[in-house]
Amino acid sequence: MNLLKGPSARAAAGFAGSAVVLFALAPLVLSDFRLGLLAKYLCIAMVAVGVCLAWGRGGLLTLGQGVFFGLGGYAMAMHLKIADAGPGNLPDFMQLYGTATELPWWWQPFANPLFALAATVLLPMAVAAVLGSFIFRRRVKGAYFAILSQALAAAFAIWLIGQQATTGGTNGLTDIQGFFGYALDDPVNQRMVYFVIAAALLLLIALARQLIHSRYGELLVAVRDSEERVRFLGYDPANVKLVAYVVAAGMAGLAGALFVPAVGIISPALIGIVPSIEFVIGAAVGGRASLVGAVLGAVAVAWAKTALSEEFPAAWTYFQGLLFIVALAFLPGGLASLAGIVRRRRATAEEKKAAVIPVGEAA
Amino acid sequence: MSGLEIRRLRVSFDGFTAVDGVDLDVRPGDLRFLIGPNGAGKTTLVDAVTGLVRAEGSVRFGGEELLGRSVHRIARSGIGRTFQTATVFEELTVLQNLDIAAGAGRSLWTMLRRRKDVPEPVARALETVGLTELADSPAGTLAHGQKQWLEIGMLLVQDVRLLLLDEPVAGMSHDERQATGELLQRISAERTVVVIEHDMDFMRSFARSVSVLHAGKVLSEGTVAEVQADPKVQEVYLGHAAAETTADVAVQEA
Amino acid sequence: MTVVLGQTFTGISIGAVLLLIALGLSLTFGQMNVINMAHGEFIMAGAYTTYVLQKSIASAGISLLVALPVAFLVSGALGALLEWLLIRRLYLRPLDTLLVTWGVSLMLQQLARDIFGAPNVQTRAPDVLTGNITLIGGDDPLTVANSRLFILGLAVAAVVALSLTLRLTPLGRRIRAVVQNRDLAEVSGISTSTVDRTAFFIGSGLAGVAGVALTLVGPIGPTMGTNVIIDAFLVIVVGGIGQLKGTVIVAFVLGVLQSVLEYSTTVSVAKVLVLVGIVAFLQWRPQGLYTLRTRSLV
Numbered sequence: 001m002n003l004l005k006g007p008s009a010r011a012a013a014g015f016a017g018s019a020v021v022l023f024a025l026a027p028l029v030l031s032d033f034r035l036g037l038l039a040k041y042l043c044i045a046m047v048a049v050g051v052c053l054a055w056g057r058g059g060l061l062t063l064g065q066g067v068f069f070g071l072g073g074y075a076m077a078m079h080l081k082i083a084d085a086g087p088g089n090l091p092d093f094m095q096l097y098g099t100a101t102e103l104p105w106w107w108q109p110f111a112n113p114l115f116a117l118a119a120t121v122l123l124p125m126a127v128a129a130v131l132g133s134f135i136f137r138r139r140v141k142g143a144y145f146a147i148l149s150q151a152l153a154a155a156f157a158i159w160l161i162g163q164q165a166t167t168g169g170t171n172g173l174t175d176i177q178g179f180f181g182y183a184l185d186d187p188v189n190q191r192m193v194y195f196v197i198a199a200a201l202l203l204l205i206a207l208a209r210q211l212i213h214s215r216y217g218e219l220l221v222a223v224r225d226s227e228e229r230v231r232f233l234g235y236d237p238a239n240v241k242l243v244a245y246v247v248a249a250g251m252a253g254l255a256g257a258l259f260v261p262a263v264g265i266i267s268p269a270l271i272g273i274v275p276s277i278e279f280v281i282g283a284a285v286g287g288r289a290s291l292v293g294a295v296l297g298a299v300a301v302a303w304a305k306t307a308l309s310e311e312f313p314a315a316w317t318y319f320q321g322l323l324f325i326v327a328l329a330f331l332p333g334g335l336a337s338l339a340g341i342v343r344r345r346r347a348t349a350e351e352k353k354a355a356v357i358p359v360g361e362a363a
Numbered sequence: 364m365s366g367l368e369i370r371r372l373r374v375s376f377d378g379f380t381a382v383d384g385v386d387l388d389v390r391p392g393d394l395r396f397l398i399g400p401n402g403a404g405k406t407t408l409v410d411a412v413t414g415l416v417r418a419e420g421s422v423r424f425g426g427e428e429l430l431g432r433s434v435h436r437i438a439r440s441g442i443g444r445t446f447q448t449a450t451v452f453e454e455l456t457v458l459q460n461l462d463i464a465a466g467a468g469r470s471l472w473t474m475l476r477r478r479k480d481v482p483e484p485v486a487r488a489l490e491t492v493g494l495t496e497l498a499d500s501p502a503g504t505l506a507h508g509q510k511q512w513l514e515i516g517m518l519l520v521q522d523v524r525l526l527l528l529d530e531p532v533a534g535m536s537h538d539e540r541q542a543t544g545e546l547l548q549r550i551s552a553e554r555t556v557v558v559i560e561h562d563m564d565f566m567r568s569f570a571r572s573v574s575v576l577h578a579g580k581v582l583s584e585g586t587v588a589e590v591q592a593d594p595k596v597q598e599v600y601l602g603h604a605a606a607e608t609t610a611d612v613a614v615q616e617a
Numbered sequence: 618m619t620v621v622l623g624q625t626f627t628g629i630s631i632g633a634v635l636l637l638i639a640l641g642l643s644l645t646f647g648q649m650n651v652i653n654m655a656h657g658e659f660i661m662a663g664a665y666t667t668y669v670l671q672k673s674i675a676s677a678g679i680s681l682l683v684a685l686p687v688a689f690l691v692s693g694a695l696g697a698l699l700e701w702l703l704i705r706r707l708y709l710r711p712l713d714t715l716l717v718t719w720g721v722s723l724m725l726q727q728l729a730r731d732i733f734g735a736p737n738v739q740t741r742a743p744d745v746l747t748g749n750i751t752l753i754g755g756d757d758p759l760t761v762a763n764s765r766l767f768i769l770g771l772a773v774a775a776v777v778a779l780s781l782t783l784r785l786t787p788l789g790r791r792i793r794a795v796v797q798n799r800d801l802a803e804v805s806g807i808s809t810s811t812v813d814r815t816a817f818f819i820g821s822g823l824a825g826v827a828g829v830a831l832t833l834v835g836p837i838g839p840t841m842g843t844n845v846i847i848d849a850f851l852v853i854v855v856g857g858i859g860q861l862k863g864t865v866i867v868a869f870v871l872g873v874l875q876s877v878l879e880y881s882t883t884v885s886v887a888k889v890l891v892l893v894g895i896v897a898f899l900q901w902r903p904q905g906l907y908t909l910r911t912r913s914l915v
Contacts, residue, residue, distance in 0.1 A: 061712045134896055138903040143652050143711050147850045148896065154847050155892045162885025215466060216474040218459045222452040229450045232413065233521055234438035234467030273847065277719060284716060317727040324720025328713045329703055 011209065014292070015202065022198040032187045039194040039262040041302040042201045046255035048283045048298035049204045049291065050248030055280065056288035057212060058244040059224035061142075064149030065252045065279045067156045068124035070271030072253030074160075075123055076260045077173035078107060079116030084177045092175070093168045104166050113180060117257075124253030125246050132245040136238035141227070150273055157272035172267020179261040193261045200258060201295070204251050208291055211247065220244055252279070278305075281320070285327045287336025297334060365425030365441075365524055366391045367412070367555060372420040374404070374411050381407040382418070383579035389572075394551040396566045397559045399576035400599070405559045406447070408576070409527045413437055413444050424525055439467060443523035447530050449510035453503030457494050457513055460502050461485045464517035484520045492516040492546070508539040515546065526556045532565055544569040619757045624880050625873055626752075630765040632872025633772040636865060637830050638845050639852040640775055641823035643864040644816055645696075646853050648796045651704055651817070652715040656849065657842025658725035659695055659821045663688035663828020664837040665733060671740050678743035681829065685771075688825035696821020700814050708813075722842065729839040737836035746833060764833040771830055775823060780861050782819070792816050855895055857905025867906060 026038060047065050054060045081091040082103070090103065103111075110116045131152070135145060160167045168174070182189040211217050219240055223230050227237045260266050269275070278301075286297020301323065309316035327334060369387040373380065382404040389395045397405045411418035414434040422429045429437050452460050462478055465485055481489075481498070489495040492512040497505065502513060511531050518526050531547075532540045540562070547556055547569060560566050566573065566587065573590045575583040583593040590596055638660055645651050667684040674680035699721060707714045746764040753759040783789035794802040795812045803809050831841065852871060856863030871891060878887035899905075 059712075061715070131896070134900060138900050140899055140903050143646075143650075143715065144854050144899075146712060146715055147652075147847070147854055148899075151847050151851055151892055151895075155889045158885045159889045162883055211475070213477055214475050215462065215469065215478055218455060218478075219463055219466070219474070221454060222460075222463050225452050225454055226450055228434075229446075229452070230463070231434040232438050232444055233464050233517065234435050236433075236435045273843070277716075280716065314727055314731060318724055321720040321722075321724035321727070324723070325703065325717050328717045328720075329706060332710070332713060 015206070019202060022202070023195065026198075027191065027194070032190065035194050036190055036262065037303075037306060038299075039190075039197045040259065041299045042194075042197050043255045043259040043262060044279065044282065044302045045295045045298040046197075046201050046204050046258070047252045047279045048286075048294045049201075049208050050251035051280055051283040052288060052291055052294035053208050053211060053220075053251075054244045054248040056283065056290070056294065057217060057224065058220045058241055060241060060245055060248075061146040061280070062149045062245065062248065063146050063273075063276050063280060064151075064153040064156075065248070066153045066271035066273075066276035068128060068249040068252035069256035069259070069275075069279070070156060070160070070266065070268075071124040071127060071256065072120040073256030073260050073266035073270070074167070074173065075110065075116055075119040075253075076257035077176060077266045078110040079113060080176045080179065080260065081173055082107070082111045083113075083180075091173075093171070093173070094165065097165050097169070107166070120257035121250045121253045124249040124256075128246045128249030129242065132242045133238070136241045136245075139238075150276065153271065153276040154273050157268040160268045160271075168267070170268060172265055172270070173260075174265045174267070176260060176264050184261055184264060190262075193258070197258045197262060200254060204254070205291060205295065208247075208251075211244075212291065216240075216243065281324055281327070283334075285323055285334055287334025290334065290336035293334050293336025293339075365555065366393075367525060367557070368421075368423040369408075369412070370421040370423075372408065372411060372418055372422065374407050374416055374418045376416075380579055382411060384420075385576070385579070385581055387574060387581060387584075389555055389557055391555055392551060392553075394547060394556045394569065394571040395558070396570040396573045397557060397576060398561070398563075398566060398573060399582070402578075403576040404579040405576050406529055409444055409529060409557070409559065412527060413442060435467075438521070438523075441522070441524040442527070443518040443521050443525070444527040445511070445514040445518070445529055445531060447533065449507065449514055451502040451505075451510050451513050451517075453501065455502060456499050457489070457502055457505070458485065458498040460513060461488055461516055461520050465520040465522075467521070482520075484522070488516040488519045491519060491549075493542075508535045508543075511535065512543070512546075515543075515550075519550070524554050526550065526554060528556070528558045530559055530561065532560065532562055540565055541568075619753060619759050620880075622753070622759055624876050626759070626761055626765075628873030628876030629869060630761075630769060630872070631876055632869035633765070633769040634827075634830065634834065635848060635852055635872050636772045636868035637768065637775060637827035638824070639849040639856075639864055639868055640772075640779060641820040641827065642849050642853050643856070643861060644779070644792075644820035644823070646850070647856075647858050647860070647864065648792065649813065649816055649820075650711060650858070651708070652711055652718065652850075653696075653699070653704070653821075654715055654719040654846060655699060655722040655725060655842075656718075656821070656824050657844075657846035658722045658729075659692040659824035659842070660828040660831065660845065661725070661729060661837075661839065661842040662692045662695055663825030664832050664841060665729060665828075666691050666825065667829045667832045668733075668738055668740050668837055676743070677741045678745060681743055681746075684829045685826055688829045689822040690825075692825025692828065693818040693822030696824070697814050697818040699821075700817040704817070705810065705813065722846075726839045726842070733839070735839060737838035739836055740832045742833050768830045768833060771826070775826060776861065776865055779819070779823070783861070788812075788815060851892075851895060853905075855898060855905055857902075857907040860905075860907035863905055863907035 027035060030038060047069055051062065051065060054062050085091045110119070135148065140148065161170050163169065177184060179189065179193060182192065184190065219230070219235065223237045223240045230237050230240070256266065282298030282301040283294035284297070285301055286295070287293025305316060308319060331337065367387070367389040369385055372382055372385040374382040385408060397408070399405055407416065410416045412422050412429065414429070414432055414437040418430055420430065424440065424442060427440060429440070452463070455463070458481065462482065462485055465482055489498055492515055494509065494513060494516065497509070502510065505513060515528070515531065532543050535543065544565060547558065550556060551571070570587050572585065573587055574581055575590055575596050577599050582599065583590050583596045642656055645653050645656065666688040667681065670684045670687060671677060671680045674683060699718070703717055703721070704714060707717060742764055746767050748763050749760040750763060750766065751758055751760045783792060791802070791807050791812045794805070794807060795809050799809055852864060852868050855871070856867035874894065875887055875891055878890050882890070
């Protein structure tokens with residue numbers, strides 16, 4: 001029993017449990033089709049991990065995660081399209097729309113698999129770093145930041161649509177056949193992609209958990225709650241926020257990159273305003289400040305969307321609207337806060353005094 | 364120890380001049396009280412020194428010019444402040460509050476790891492402000508006076524050489540005021556302390572020197588007795604009641 | 618030369634549309650600090666009101682004139698209802714308000730889809746507004762659509778009406794009092810909740826008026842609000858909180874900028890460039906063009 005006491009032991013047990021579910025149970029129980037869907041949901045959960053860090057812990061309501069998801073996704077898809085086409089050939093859509101006879105200069109580096117892989121994470125992080133340092137240093141915050149990040153997602157999607165000849169326009173990059181030499185229509189390879197995604201998600205959760213429980217994580221909460229006070233302690237809050245924003249961007253980028261082999265497409269419709277805000281709602285429903293809550297919330301909302309929207313698209317939209325309203329207006333801590341309330345009740349009953357929930361409670 | 368040197372300090376907001384050419388010297392190790400009626404410019408003066416509002420003139424601490432630097436750089440050069448309403452990080456524990464205050468100079472590597480134990484300066488500060496028992500309580504649950512002490516504790520671990528305290532005993536009981544005053548006297552043995560205060564009894568009991576601000580200017584300066592004997596001060600600020608108690612205080616001073 | 622003038626006037630008419638859609642926000646977001654993402658759907662409600670009225674009133678001109686006050690009331694009532702149901706519970710949580718009202722906006726869009734169908738619908742513009750006016754004649758003529766002039770006139774009228782209301786009426790004084798110091802207003806005997814609701818009614822009503830104007834320049838559809846809402850918020854962010862003149866100036870500047878950039882590049886590149894311009898501008902003035910300066914910074 002004593003082994004299960006204490007937050008680290010509980011977290012270790014949680015990780016072991018999740019690993020069993022993701023790597024043994026899910027592949028055993030689910031059909032190939034369902035497993036493919038789960039892979040997609042896990043990608044969305046990876047974005048939610050970043051949202052939990054940036055928004056839940058840092059107070060940065062980033063409504064532009066689609067941009068970073070898209071950068072990662074396009075970086076990966078560009079490489080896969082070049083690889084599909086084979087040496088010397090242009091990707092299929094370029095032959096269709098374009099007049100170009102050779103790859104545009106900014107496509108060429110993505111022919112290199114290592115460059116493309118590194119770019120899926122580093123490119124979103126670099127963009128976030130440049131953008132964030134401009135925005136945070138001038139103390140653009142709160143609603144202003146949220147609206148700017150949303151405008152960014154809109155502009156990026158519009159730009160992609162406008163560049164049909166080189167980005168595939170509205171259709172995006174579709175019909176991706178291979179993943180580093182493995183044919184994606186083979187169920188065995190699809191399963192491998194699923195395992196890669198599951199492992200990546202666990203890795204990101206571990207990384208975020210370390211950040212949240214580190215001194216940096218405490219400082220991030222302090223910045224969220226009173227930025228001005230932190231400044232008087234000799235910190236530059238802009239840097240503190242920048243780290244969370246950049247890390248969240250990297251996570252969204254990796255999610256986008258792995259989304260491509262799992263689903264076979266990346267397009268502007270997956271990264272504009274609407275999907276960007278959907279990345280946030282899962283975390284909000286589950287509990288923005290709790291890692292477990294955000295991840296489970298993201299998976300649950302994505303699953304509900306598939307389950308409901310196929311058969312009752314209208315009902316799904318009403319339901320999604322209600323989710324936003326109920327989760328944020330009446331349960332701002334998300335479902336995770338319900339667990340917290342139950343735990344507190346139990347603690348009160350046991351010790352007959354109010355239990356203190358430390359800030360590092362999540363995960 | 365370093366002293367504070369303010370010359371021709373001017374702060375104006377949209378035509379209204381809140382601080383109008385203040386010259387102020389605070390010797391190292393002084394416990395200086397800034398008093399004055401509401402709107403005299405006391406808080407604005409502290410805002411200007413800590414970089415919160417833009418100002419003209421010169422503010423030097425330990426010979427370094429502060430004006431024009433950003434808030435966090437001023438804080439890093441050893442200047443800390445508190446606010447009229449205690450601002451602590453309510454969701455973090457007392458220990459976490461102090462640990463953050465102690466850490467502005469930490470390396471990235473230290474920041475990215477967990478706090479394994481209580482750093483020595485933090486433990487000492489907990490002891491000094493009497494919050495050791497409450498180290499693991501969320502700061503939001505502290506009583507008003509305890510929050511003020513936590514703020515002072517944060518300045519101690521921050522290892523500032525100049526403390527600027529804005530009404531630190533507002534809302535405290537008599538015993539708490541006494542304890543705070545004694546704490547400030549101990550602190551000012553090693554650091555320079557400037558206190559904005561409305562409470563005259565508190566000022567009389569603990570001030571080493573006093574500056575009276577009125578309408579953005581320094582009206583009078585000196586020991587408590589000197590200031591209270593100043594007819595200008597009696598006229599604009601302390602009024603008759605104070606004039607009557609002047610003799611009283613003079614006896615105490617002697 | 619005519620090209621420059623032509624682009625400028627296109628810009629001004631884009632600006633007039635921007636101004637109309639942002640004007641209501643300047644009250645709800647600018648003054649009350651509420652981020653209402655459903656504002657776009659209030660615009661949509663105004664547009665559909667025009668559509669419905671045209672079905673029952675034969676003359677396009679009369680139905681348009683009737684639509685202006687009716688749309689104001691319809692969208693205003695929706696706004697007041699939203700304020701009463703949700704927003705008043707969230708005044709201290711602006712970011713949560715954003716997401717909650719986004720949920721409301723999703724539901725209103727779906728409602729429009731269920732009532733009017735997913736495809737866009739059109740209204741018929743009155744004959745007076747279908748023609749063009751030739752501003753400069755000759756070989757290289759500069760013509761302006763009458764409907765654009767009408768929108769410009771409507772935008773100017775709305776700004777004047779709003780600013781007179783804020784400045785001269787007792788209601789306007791109360792709104793400004795609540796914006797500047799809520800607690801003080803409360804103890805001075807002003808019912809802040811009534812003021813909030815009224816201000817929200819007016820701001821949302823202005824969205825309805827903008828919706829009527831939009832029927833003259835484009836189709837009416839469930840997603841028409843989403844398409845304009847971000848631009849409208851950007852106008853307020855750049856213009857600065859709590860100042861009508863900032864909203865007016867920025868709406869026209871962004872309109873002209875958009876039009877000139879579209880002419881020299883493409884629509885999509887112009888959008889991106891405008892956004893880059895906005896981020897750059899906020900480097901210079903993080904609080905927007907005009908700000909109310911206060912002492913209370915902490």
